[in-house]
Structure formats: C-alpha cells, structure tokens
Amino acid sequence: MLNIEILIAQIVNGLSLGSIYVLLVTGFNLLLLVAMIIHFSFPVIIVFSIYMSWIVMNLTGSLALGILAAVASAILVNMVSAPIFQHIMRKRGSVDINATMVISMGMGMLITEWTSHAINNGFPISFETEAVDPHGWLRATRAPFIRAGLVSISYSQVLTLLTGIILVAALFWVLYKTKAGRAFRAIAENPDGARLVGIPLLKTGVQSYILTGILGGLTAALMALLLGQASPDLGDQLGHKVLGISIIAGLGNLGGGLVIALLLGIVEAIVQGVFSGGSWSNTVAFLLMLVIVLAKPRGVFGIKL
Amino acid sequence: MEQKDDIILQVRDLSVSYGHIKALREVNLEVRKGEIVVLVGSNGAGKTSIMETILGVNTPDAGQVTFEGRDITKNPVDKNVRGGMTLVPEGRGVFATMSVLDNLLLGAHHELKTAGKKLNFVFESFPVLGVRKNQLAGTLSGGERQMLAIARALMSTPRMIMVDEPSIGLAPIVVNSIFDILVNLNKEGYSILLSEQNVYKALKCAHRGYVLETGRVIKEGRAEDLLNDPAIREAYLGA
Numbered sequence: 269m270l271n272i273e274i275l276i277a278q279i280v281n282g283l284s285l286g287s288i289y290v291l292l293v294t295g296f297n298l299l300l301l302v303a304m305i306i307h308f309s310f311p312v313i314i315v316f317s318i319y320m321s322w323i324v325m326n327l328t329g330s331l332a333l334g335i336l337a338a339v340a341s342a343i344l345v346n347m348v349s350a351p352i353f354q355h356i357m358r359k360r361g362s363v364d365i366n367a368t369m370v371i372s373m374g375m376g377m378l379i380t381e382w383t384s385h386a387i388n389n390g391f392p393i394s395f396e397t398e399a400v401d402p403h404g405w406l407r408a409t410r411a412p413f414i415r416a417g418l419v420s421i422s423y424s425q426v427l428t429l430l431t432g433i434i435l436v437a438a439l440f441w442v443l444y445k446t447k448a449g450r451a452f453r454a455i456a457e458n459p460d461g462a463r464l465v466g467i468p469l470l471k472t473g474v475q476s477y478i479l480t481g482i483l484g485g486l487t488a489a490l491m492a493l494l495l496g497q498a499s500p501d502l503g504d505q506l507g508h509k510v511l512g513i514s515i516i517a518g519l520g521n522l523g524g525g526l527v528i529a530l531l532l533g534i535v536e537a538i539v540q541g542v543f544s545g546g547s548w549s550n551t552v553a554f555l556l557m558l559v560i561v562l563a564k565p566r567g568v569f570g571i572k573l
Numbered sequence: 574m575e576q577k578d579d580i581i582l583q584v585r586d587l588s589v590s591y592g593h594i595k596a597l598r599e600v601n602l603e604v605r606k607g608e609i610v611v612l613v614g615s616n617g618a619g620k621t622s623i624m625e626t627i628l629g630v631n632t633p634d635a636g637q638v639t640f641e642g643r644d645i646t647k648n649p650v651d652k653n654v655r656g657g658m659t660l661v662p663e664g665r666g667v668f669a670t671m672s673v674l675d676n677l678l679l680g681a682h683h684e685l686k687t688a689g690k691k692l693n694f695v696f697e698s699f700p701v702l703g704v705r706k707n708q709l710a711g712t713l714s715g716g717e718r719q720m721l722a723i724a725r726a727l728m729s730t731p732r733m734i735m736v737d738e739p740s741i742g743l744a745p746i747v748v749n750s751i752f753d754i755l756v757n758l759n760k761e762g763y764s765i766l767l768s769e770q771n772v773y774k775a776l777k778c779a780h781r782g783y784v785l786e787t788g789r790v791i792k793e794g795r796a797e798d799l800l801n802d803p804a805i806r807e808a809y810l811g812a
C-alpha cells in the first residue's frame with residue numbers, strides 16, 4: 269500500500285509532470301496578457317514541435333538536431349501566426365478576443381489533422397526506436413534512478429524535473445528581472461497605460477511570441493524525454509488541461525498558474541500510483557477542476573486581466 | 574526667426590474625432606521653451622484629447638503637430654517619448670501591481686543604460702520614492718502616486734512634460750506641493766503643458782493659458798490677463 273517512499277516517488281513524478289504544466293500554462297498566460305490572444309491551442313503547437321523533432325530525429329538520428337527542430341518549429345509557428353493575430357489586435361481599443369480564439373482553434377485543428385493523417389499513419393510516435401535514438405540515450409534514461417518497492421523514479425523523470433525547474437526559474441527571471449519582462453507585466457496590467465508611458469505595444473507583443481516560442485520548443489523536448497512518445501490527440505488533451513489550470517488559478521495569474529500546475533501534476537501522479545493503471549488520472553483531474561470551478565468561479569488566486 | 578526658435582511645441586488647426594463625436598475642432602496652440610502653459614476647461618472640453626493627440630495616441634482628422642521644429646503628427650507614442658516629450662496621464666496611470674522602482678524604470682524603457690543616473694536624480698528630488706522603491710505602487714497614497722507619475726515622466730529625459738489634471742482627487746495641501754514641484758521643474762528648464770480644472774491655482778503658476786469649450790479654443794492669453802478676465806472669473810472661478 270501507500271508508504272512514505274512511494275509517496276515521495278509519486279511527488280517527484282508529479283513535480284516533473286507539473287513543471288511541464290507550469291511551462292505550458294505560463295506560455296498560455298503570457299500570450300493572453302501581453303499579446304491579448306486566447307491561444308488555447310498553444311499546447312497543440314508544442315505537440316506539433318514534438319512531431320517535427322521526431323521527424324528530424326528519424327532522418328538524422330541526432331538528438332541535438334531534434335531539440336533544435338523542436339525549438340525552431342515552435343518559434344516558426346508563433347512567428348507565422350503572429351501577423352494574423354496582430355492584425356486583429358491592431359486596434360487595441362476594441363480587442364476582439366473572440367476572433368483570436370477562432371484562429372487558435374483553427375491552428376489546433378490543422379495541426380491535429382496533419383499529425384493524425386500524414387505522420388506515422390496516425391499511430392502514436394515513439395522516441396525509443398532504433399532509428400530515432402540510435403545511441404540508445406533516451407532509452408537509457410528509462411532506467412530507474414531510485415527504486416522504492418513497486419514504484420521507481422526514472423532518470424528521465426529526474427532530468428525532466430531538474431530541467432523543468434531551471435526553465436521555470438529562467439522564465440520567471442525573464443518576467444521579473446529583465447526589460448522585456450517589465451514591459452510584459454506593464455502591458456498585462458494596463459495596455460493603454462503602458463502605451464502612454466512609451467512602451468511599444470506591437471514590438472513587445474512580438475517579443476512575447478518569440479519568448480513563448482522558445483519556451484514551447486524546450487517544453488516539447490522535455491515532453492519527448494518524459495513521455496517517450498506522442499499521439500495526435502495529445503495536443504487537445506493538454507489544451508483542455510492548460511485552459512483548465514489557467515481558469516482554476518485565475519486567468520492570467522502567473523504565480524497562481526505555477527501553484528495549480530504543480531498541484532495538478534502531483535494529484536495526477538498520485539492517482540496514477542493508487543490505481544496503478546493511469547487511465548483514471550484525467551478523470552480525477554477534471555472532476556477536481558469541476559469542483560474547484562464551482563466553488564471559485566474566478567479562480568483560486570483571482571483573475572488578473 | 575528668433576520667435577520661431579523658442580517655440581518647442583506648435584499645434585495647428587488640429588481636429589480630432591472619436592467615431593462621430595467631434596472632440597477637437599481646429600485647435601491652435603503653442604508652448605515656448607521654458608513656459609508653463611495651462612489648458613483650462615470643464616469636463617469633456619477636450620484637454621485630454623489635445624494631450625493624447627500631441628503624444629500620438631490619436632490620429633487627427635486634420636492639422637499638424639510640430640515638436641522642436643519637426644513634424645510629429647503621425648508619430649507613434651513610443652517614438653515621441655524617445656523624441657523628448659512625455660505625458661503624466663490623468664489619474665496618474667501608475668502600475669499598481671508593480672514596484673515603485675519598476676514603475677520608474679518603465680519611464681526609461683527606451684534608454685535603460687542611463688537609468689541609474691536618472692534614478693539617483695529622481696530619488697534626490699523625491700526622497701519618499703527612494704524609501705518606498707521596493708513597495709508596490711498600489712500601496713502608495715494619492716499624492717505619492719502623483720509624485721511617482723511625475724518622476725516616471727522625468728525618467729524619460731523629456732524636454733516637454735504634459736501633465737493632465739494632476740490635482741484631481743488630492744487634498745488641497747497636497748495639491749499645493751504638486752504645483753510647487755511643477756514650478757520647480759519648470760525653473761530647471763522643463764517646458765510644461767498642464768491641464769487643470771483647478772483654474773485659479775493653475776493660472777497662478779502658469780505663464781500663459783488657453784480656455785477650451787467643447788473642443789474649441791475660445792480664449793487665450795497671458796495667465797494674469799486670464800485671471801483678471803471677468804468672463805473667466807465668472808465661468809471658472811465662481812466670482
């Protein structure tokens with residue numbers, strides 16, 4: 269049954285999953301706050317990057333090129349979609365946030381269609397094959413780092429957690445300690461006021477696309493490491509979860525998003541441990557979200573829009 | 574020629590509308606170097622519209638804005654701020670969820686390299702902001718917020734500062750100190766375009782003034798002449 273070692277293993281497991289949720293939610297919130305778009309397909313773009321990385325690794329067998337492909341494609345997708353979003357945003361006074369949702373939805377559908385028809389016959393892709401991982405590095409990370417009874421923590425989980433912590437720290441450092449981050453926060457609080465002070469809105473908006481692109485690409489690499497595979501429906505699943513986390517924490521609430529994302533990761537990991545099948549973790553996660561949203565419609569930490 | 578050189582801001586035949594609402598009609602005004610010029614007018618007269626249009630927030634229907642001899646009519650706000658003008662917005666416009674220091678640095682967004690020096694200068698002029706630099710701006714009092722908004726404007730190294738209704742919502746004694754600050758800044762060489770509903774105090778410290786009514790300039794002149802004008806005394810000074 270549940271003992272303390274298993275619990276610790278589950279929490280580490282949950283934190284590594286949670287740190288991925290943190291990266292996804294913070295990217296989503298940044299786009300919401302700074303670029304003023306409801307980009308609930310942001311996680312789908314990240315799944316797209318995972319696929320691009322898989323294609324490149326399949327062709328070259330190079331891990332470095334795979335990571336590069338993930339980051340490059342996430343930035344590329346963001347930069348290609350930026351002008352479309354910016355076009356709607358040009359008249360900041362009358363932000364048409366509904367139109368941004370339609371565009372995001374469309375992008376998500378295109379990507380999901382593409383991955384489910386054109387790649388690997390729509391079957392899930394694996395990063396653990398000979399072609400993708402000729403040196404066996406990724407497979408080696410599946411080995412247990414620590415084993416506690418039935419539950420073990422793998423090297424991939426530890427690596428994901430450590431990299432995740434570094435990425436989250438770097439992201440929040442950018443937000444709270446750099447010039448661009450200061451401008452992001454000012455626009456997030458009051459776009460008209462930021463403009464009056466002389467913050468260039470369009471340029472700063474583009475910076476937020478670049479930042480979330482880099483972030484998205486690195487998150488894609490981490491997810492490939494942690495999950496070892498991806499399927500066409502992964503993007504939609506994550507999209508729902510990220511939207512859920514953001515609403516539960518309070519839309520646009522960066523700190524709140526961090527807390528809820530980590531908690532959700534831990535809850536999922538513990539549920540997975542208890543039912544040891546894993547298939548119930550999404551159900552429990554969404555039941556929990558339902559309860560919280562009924563009790564706190566504006567989010568646990570309050571909407572910051 | 575000499576006359577022209579000492580004009581820092583020139584507004585010619587400026588007309589602005591918001592949809593069908595005509596907010597400004599053929600406004601002409603100028604600010605000379607080293608002057609405090611006040612815009613006087615009741616609610617909705619067009620004071621904020623003039624300042625925001627000069628800054629580049631609104632695109633005018635017609636007319637021209639010239640700053641230091643350059644046509645800036647179509648410039649975006651950030652370009653004009655870099656070019657040496659700044660606005661202290663109506664209602665201060667400080668960022669409540671950000672620290673006092675962050676608020677100040679936002680003012681110097683386009684030239685952070687020299688921000689350290691300017692911070693020292695600002696903290697010398699406004700010691701209270703130095704003491705509270707790590708506090709969230711939302712925790713400041715009304716008067717402190719107004720100081721912060723003025724200090725933030727100074728961080729952009731402007732040559733002309735526009736100040737939109739600084740006295741609104743402040744206790745009389747605080748209003749006096751804000752006007753003192755503006756007069757001192759003016760003595761240090763900053764040109765100031767001020768808008769006020771506190772007509773008496775504003776005209777007392779200004780060199781010249783313009784009286785606005787429903788988007789038109791209906792009167793202009795030296796501040797003391799406006800103060801003694803019977804029509805103005807009746808309309809704005811309740812005498």
Ligand SMILES: Nc1ncnc2c1ncn2[C@@H]1O[C@H](COP(=O)(O)OP(=O)(O)OP(=O)(O)O)[C@@H](O)[C@H]1O
Pocket residue numbers: 591594595596614615616617618619620621622623663770
């Ligand atoms: N964004 C806007 N959309 C529509 N109408 C506007 C807008 N901004 C201002 N107006 C209108 O333009 C006119 C001038 O407004 P403005 O804010 O410039 O006046 P003001 O002199 O600054 O008034 P106050 O003393 O109340 O600040 C008013 O009739 C106002 O209703």
Ligand SMILES: [Mg+2]
Pocket residue numbers: 620621622663737738
């Ligand atoms: Mg006004």
